[in-house]
Amino acid sequence: xxxxACSICGGSHDRIGALVMPAPDAWLRLSDEPRHGGFCDxxxxxxxxxxxxxxxxxxxxxIGGPQPVVEFGVWAALxxxxxxxxxxxxxxxxxxxxxxxxxxxxxxxxxxxxxFGLKATVLPQDRGExxxxxxxxxxxxxxxxxxxxxxxxxxxxxxxxxxxx
Ligand SMILES: [Zn+2]
Numbered sequence: 001x002x003x004x005a006c007s008i009c010g011g012s013h014d015r016i017g018a019l020v021m022p023a024p025d026a027w028l029r030l031s032d033e034p035r036h037g038g039f040c041d042x043x044x045x046x047x048x049x050x051x052x053x054x055x056x057x058x059x060x061x062x063i064g065g066p067q068p069v070v071e072f073g074v075w076a077a078l079x080x081x082x083x084x085x086x087x088x089x090x091x092x093x094x095x096x097x098x099x100x101x102x103x104x105x106x107x108x109x110x111x112x113x114x115x116f117g118l119k120a121t122v123l124p125q126d127r128g129e130x131x132x133x134x135x136x137x138x139x140x141x142x143x144x145x146x147x148x149x150x151x152x153x154x155x156x157x158x159x160x161x162x163x164x165x
Contacts, residue, residue: 007153008160014066016155020073024053024106025116043130044087045075052083053106056122056133060142061149070155076103076122076133086124095124095131103133111158112142 006013022028026047027040037048045053058072078086082101089095101122109115119136135143145154 006156008156013156013159016062016065016067016070016159018057018071018073019158021075021107021109024075024077025108026051026077026106027053044090046083050080052078052080052087054078054083054086054103054122054131056103056131058120058133058135058146060145062155063149063151065152065155070150072109073130074109074133075106076120077106078103078122089124093127096126098124105135109142110161111154112140112145114140115142118142 005011023040024045027035027038027045030038030047034048038046040046043055045055053075055073056076058074059069060072062068062070078101082098082103085098086095086101089098101124103120103122105115105118105120107116118138118140120133121136123132123134125131135146137143137147
């Protein structure tokens, strides 16, 4: 694929950056005034209503692309206790001590209709690394993609659909 012209835009995509969702959908839906009392940065988000979210990396094997894996930067909704534990240990270098946390996907993802709400495990990492997430096995196309990989053509479609890359 490297050096070959993209079939959609004619450019080349030698390196596919993470496809990043800037915030949980629940936060993006709030306008400025209702956001008061909550917060959202690159890694942590809490709505004024008390719903907590963490940013995590979903790795999907890439088939026929310039690199082995494409990363989705997505948000996971955590339960109240887990979010508090995560928040309190956020600056710890050994945050993997929390163990796996149960969450749900808090973004709809371009090209994967119905991804919102998929159950997933969040795996806190050490030394400030972004946590990883694993979708629970299901027939949803995103869970299948994480298990079996996604073709480069599908990635290109997503890249050209307006998602920030
Ligand atoms: Zn292109």
